[in-house]
C-alpha cells in the first residue's frame with residue numbers, strides 16, 4: 069500500500085496532496101503547474117515536505133535517509149553517463165534481475181553502445197532499465213516520454229506496458245498525457261492547484277461523469293478491456309469482443325484471444341434512442357444510462373452500462389433535453405471505428 073500526505077509551501081504555491089493506492093501503477097495526472105513534479109520530488113526525497121508522510125509498505129520514507137529509500141527515478145531526459153556504454157550505465161546502480169530487465173526492455177543489442185549513438189527512445193529504455201536494476205522498492209517516472217517524438221513515444225510505451233504488467237515494484241507515473249495514463253495505470257490521482265481532487269481505480273474515475281470537469285472535457289473517456297476476436301486482413305480491421313457487444317477497430321491489434329485496453333473518448337460517442345440503420349459507423353452498443361452529469365458549460369456527461377462495461381459520452385445539454393434522457397433508459401451508443409486512436413489501444417495489464 070502507498071499512503072502519501074505531504075504539505076510544502078513553494079513561494080505562492082502550496083502543495084497539499086494526499087492519496088492512498090494499492091501496489092500497481094499509480095498515475096498522477098494534472099495540467100502543467102498543478103504540482104505533479106513537486107509531489108514526486110517530495111516522494112523521492114529531492115524536496116523536503118514541511119509536513120506529512122510518504123508510506124510505502126508501512127515504511128515512512130520522509131523519516132528514511134535518501135540513500136536508504138531504494139527509489140528508482142526516471143526523469144524526462146534520460147540522464148545517462150555519456151562516457152559509459154549502455155552495459156555500464158545499466159549496472160551503475162546495481163545488477164538486480166539484469167537479464168530479465170535487458171530482455172523486457174529489448175536492450176540486448178545496445179549493450180556496447182555509448183549514449184551519444186542512441187535514439188531518444190533507446191536512451192529512455194536504458195534509463196528505465198537502470199532504475200529497475202537498482203532493485204528499487206518504488207519506481208518513480210516523471211513524464212518519461214515527454215521529450216520523445218510520436219514514434220519514439222509509441223516504441224517506449226510498448227515497453228513500459230510490458231514492464232507495468234510484469235513488475236511487482238510499485239510505480240508512480242507522472243504525466244499530463246491521458247493516452248499514456250489510460251494505457252499504463254491501475255490507479256489514477258488527479259491534481260489541480262497543488263491538491264488531489266480525486267483518486268481511485270483508473271477505470272472507475274474515467275467512467276464517472278462527475279469526474280469529467282476534473283479530467284478535462286477533451287481527455288474524458290472511459291477505458292474498457294476487450295478480447296481480440298479476429299483480424300480481417302482484407303480490410304485491415306480488428307474485431308474486439310466486449311462484455312455485451314463487439315467493436316471493429318482499424319489496424320492489427322494483437323492476436324486472437326489477447327486482452328486489450330481501449331480508451332474511448334467521451335466526445336466521440338454519439339447517442340441514439342433508436343437502433344440506428346443505414347449508418348457508416350460500424351460500432352453500435354446497446355446501453356442503459358447509469359448517470360447524467362450536467363456541467364457548467366453546454367455539455368452533459370452521460371455514463372452508460374453495456375453489459376459489465378462502462379462507457380462515457382459527452383453530448384450537448386440541448387441534445388440531452390431534446391432526447392429526454394433519464395437514468396435507466398435504453399440508448400444506443402455509436403462509436404466511429406477511427407475515434408479510437410492507435411495510441412489509445414494497448415495490452416491489458
Ligand SMILES: Nc1ncnc2c1ncn2[C@@H]1O[C@H](COP(=O)(O)OP(=O)(O)OP(=O)(O)O)[C@@H](O)[C@H]1O
Pocket residue numbers: 078079080081098099100101102103104105106107244
Ligand atoms: N522552488 C519553487 N519556488 C517557488 N515556486 C515553485 C518552486 N517549485 C515549483 N514552484 C511552483 O509550484 C507550481 C507547481 O510546479 P510543479 O513543477 O510541481 O508542477 P507540474 O504539475 O509538475 O508542472 P509541469 O507539468 O509543467 O512539469 C508551479 O506554479 C511552480 O511555479
